[in-house]
Amino acid sequence: MCSFISIQIVATGICRTDDHVLKGSFPNIDYPVIPGHEGAGIVESIGEGVTCVKPGEKVIPLCLPQCGECSSCLNPDTNCCLKTHLYESQNLMPDKTSRFTCKGKAIHHFLWISTFSEYTVMPDSAIARIDDDAPLDKVCLFGCGFSTGYGAAINTAKVEPGSTCAVFGLGGVGLSAVMGCKAAGASRIFAIDINKDKFSLAKELGATDCLNPQDFKKPIQEVITEMSNGGVDFAIECIGNVAVMKAALECTMVGWGTCTIVGVALSGQSIPVSPMQLIMGKKINATFFGGWKSVDSVPKLVSDYMAKKFSLDALVTYTLPFDKINDAFDFMYEGKSNRTVLVF
Structure with a gap:
């Protein structure tokens, strides 16, 4: 049985992949959809059977899950979990339902995590518990760009x-x-x-x-x-x-x-x-995703960042409130930003 986790997104980066989604460049995306896949947040609530995180803990949603059970997860030479979108659709939760609605109509998820929503839901195989002191407006980059x-x-x-x-x-x-x-x-x-x-x-x-x-x-x-x-x-x-x-x-x-x-x-x-x-x-x-096994590796990358083994600060050109999301996409189109981080 798959267990689910609700989190409050605090910060999310904008990636060129999100632009591809908005422009309909990927054939396996169902619309309407909430994009976003490079976020960080705080656990709001957990479903039955969840043991990997607790409410109030800081986490990074994972665009590449790690179920820990499939042949790929058990193989040290690959990180391509068989639960990823490369093998099955992630436009709905694993139970084939959506947690998003607008005016009574279901809205599809993106890569299960949809970080362009202040609150989002994901399976427990797509989340990494991180350091309590980690700055979420920086470590959100571990969700995609830096790690990759x-x-x-x-x-x-x-x-x-x-x-x-x-x-x-x-x-x-x-x-x-x-x-x-x-x-x-x-x-x-x-x-x-x-x-x-x-x-x-x-x-x-x-x-x-x-x-x-x-x-x-x-x-x-x-x-x-x-x-x-x-x-x-x-x-x-x-x-x-x-x-x-x-x-x-x-x-x-x-x-x-x-x-x-x-x-x-x-x-x-x-x-x-x-x-x-x-x-x-x-x-x-x-x-x-840079070859990292996500659940295992993202917490370690965050710990290395906290230990000052590398810096993310130079990669973040702008930090803006989420309602400036269109400005953030314009900065990307115009080549004015390396990464823009949006905060709720």
């Missing part, structure tokens, strides 16, 4: 000390990937974006070279290959653009270069990859 980018470098790409890296896209996820590359000991980190306003912070977080593809007459993958004496060891794509994914693979070193896909491409798109690149030793992989 940082983990892409640490867990999925497995960046090595002394290696060279290229990170494509310098939004909140890409900047977190830069932080992950630096934490892993990379000696040179190329940060690529068409918005030069992102470069100062990227360098502050560990990038050694910042490149705008529009500044060059040749493809950016050729520029990076030349600057890195044949290609980088690791490339991480954090945009969701299949042409950029192709470029990321092409800028890696023949023989051992690894390209890690983080960005989510629109439905129906594919990457035009030459099999010869793979035959010649290049590798391509992808990550979901």
Whole structure:
């Protein structure tokens, strides 16, 4: 039997995935829907059988559940719980009901957690209990952006000390990937974006070279290959653009270069990859939630943040009241924010 938890959302970040939902870019979303998947809050009440949290405790809702029972959860090599939306719909609760209504009509959930609602309900496999002293307007980023980018470098790409890296896209996820590359000991980190306003912070977080593809007459993958004496060891794509994914693979070193896909491409798109690149030793992989097993890992990430092993402050450009949500989306469209956090 699935047990449910009601929480009061205190803070929620805005992610490009939420924009994809609003624009109808994902085929498996039912409408009307309440988006939002990068939040933090306080337990309001618990259902029968819930033992993982108590009312009043601080928590982070998880867009990737960890049931702890399925074959994926029991396999140390994957974090893709079989309860995730990749395998079954999360537009309703597991009991196939909605907890949201408007004027008598049911409203669908998003990834079970719908953090753009001040109060929301989720199953107990999609929640992580965190430190009582954690600032919710910062640690909400562990619900998606930071965990995804940082983990892409640490867990999925497995960046090595002394290696060279290229990170494509310098939004909140890409900047977190830069932080992950630096934490892993990379000696040179190329940060690529068409918005030069992102470069100062990227360098502050560990990038050694910042490149705008529009500044060059040749493809950016050729520029990076030349600057890195044949290609980088690791490339991480954090945009969701299949042409950029192709470029990321092409800028890696023949023989051992690894390209890690983080960005989510629109439905129906594919990457035009030459099999010869793979035959010649290049590798391509992808990550979901940075490879972290969510229930196990998110509390530890929050503890590391509280121990000042890394900072999230630079990633949050704006903190706004929730009724300014449209302004927050505009900042994202205009490239003016790395992450905007909304507080209720």
